[in-house]
Amino acid sequence: MAATDRSGGKPRATIRDVASAAGVSIATVSRVLNGRRDVAPKTREAVLKAVHDVDFATNRNARALSGGRTGLVGVTVPIVEAAYFSVILSGIAEALYEQDMRIVLCPTLHQHEREVTLLDRLMHGTTDGAVLTLPEETNKELKALKRQGLPFVVVDPRVPLDEGIPAVSAGHATGARAATEHLLSLGHRRIAAVTGPPAWMASSERLDGFRSAMAAAGVLPDPKLIVPSSFAIEGAEAAGPLLDLADRPTAIFAFNDNLAIGVLRAARARGLRVPEDLSVVGFDDSEQSALVSPALTTVRQPLAEMGRMAVSLLLRLLENQSVESLRIELATRLVVRDSTAPVTVRS
Helix, strand or coil: CCEECCCCCCEECCHHHHHHHHCCCHHHHHHHHCCCCCCCHHHHHHHHHHHHHCCHHHHHHHHHHHHCCCCEEEEEECCCCCHHHHHHHHHHHHHHHHCCCEEEEEECCCCHHHHHHHHHHHHHHHCCEEEEECCCCCHHHHHHHHHCCCCEEEECCCCCCCCCCCEEEECHHHHHHHHHHHHHHCCCCCEEEECCCCCCHHHHHHHHHHHHHHHHCCCCCCHHHEECCCCCHHHHHHHHHHHCCCCCCCEEEECCHHHHHHHHHHHHHCCCCCCCCCEEECCECCHHHHCCCCCCEEEECCHHHHHHHHHHHHHHHHCCCCCCCCEEEECCEEECCCCCCCCCCCC
């Protein structure tokens, strides 16, 4: 769908409109517009005709001139190569590409001072707005950033955000509840939880969902079976003492797939079979969750869609459109694979 011009005129054409009119992919349109030679003459002709028919170039130039926009959006991300963040980034990039906008990528390495410096540069005319992925800033700092006039949207907030700060996240609590209910339905009652950092919103909300499901089943969680960790695979070392207990858990809910894969390693090192001796559930549905053995039962976060939704919300802010909700929570889904099974009676 074409976006509305800020001046209130006719809807401006996007690269998606050109692709649709020409009957080709967005990537093909991009190659033609960038003068690439790897396009058949007839295809090039069709794309250029579509550009003229939908008035793509005219509207794009008018937007830049009348709105004073750069067509650039800053995107902060802790780590580029991590599977989790790269999927979010792919959604952001694709959504911006469809609007003929581009990314200014700013890796922060989870360093607060580095992120503050990058945002300061983005704010001074370099970009039209920003998407902040798991930002290190406090609510006070984010409010100050908003007052200074930089439109931004937070993806996957690290801490609960104050009202008025636009954000997109996944349903952490409902996803965790679904994962725990799955284990309970298999007969597990001694269920451990390896959480992420306690101060992170994702950890606290997933823990709420875990406890809610246990309480609804009339099961009182053993406090000794709830252990905090980092979200890295190495953080699953916290699972070792759980598996060494005389009355070890029959199932472990790890609060992300990295931790769940670490639990699989720890179980294998102790000669425990998954899922015969131990059921394991993760959270994220990252690419590696289907590649490990056994394939991981996990909760799917719509990571790419979170990135796309953040861009959609940011564009509304840039167009000064009324936004009914500044806080968007996307649904999660349980994906059942091979790492969970009914509880077995121990001899």
